[in-house]
Amino acid sequence: MRKTHDIGFRNFLHQPFFKPSPNPRPFKAYSFVPFSPLAMLDPTILTIGGIVLGIAIIERVLERWGVIDLSDQFAKVMRFILPVTFYGALLYFFATFMF
Structure with missing residues (x-):
């Protein structure tokens, strides 16, 4: 039974009546956002980006x-290719990214 203290x-x-314990208990921290910037180094996305950059x-x-x-003529083609390539690469990235 615990004693009460007035x-x-x-x-x-x-x-300060709060005395911290001498050995703090370890706790596990979990991340709900498993995103790493290194995931952007996918060879397919880098190849598509390199081709678009080369055309520009x-x-x-x-x-x-x-x-x-x-x-x-290149500018007219790029007006169509750039958005399609960007959204295609974005869709590919999220489709192959392991959550």
């Missing part, structure tokens, strides 16, 4: 060289 209000405010660089080089017609 503490006055002034003593409660000014004296080719477009800029053609623009500098003065081949505006071909550069405009």
Whole structure:
């Protein structure tokens, strides 16, 4: 049976009656978000990103060289390819990511 201990209000405010235990108990921490930035290093996503980046660089080089017609054709194609590639890679990433 535990003993009860009366503490006055002034003593409660000014004296620490809580004594921490000498050996704190270990506890397990769990994460509900199993996300790692290293998961973005998927070879498929890196390959798709490299291809899109290469096409964008080719477009800029053609623009500098003065081949505006071909550069405009690349720009028209990229307006369609970039969003489709981004959402496709995002869908692929979440479909293959192990939760």
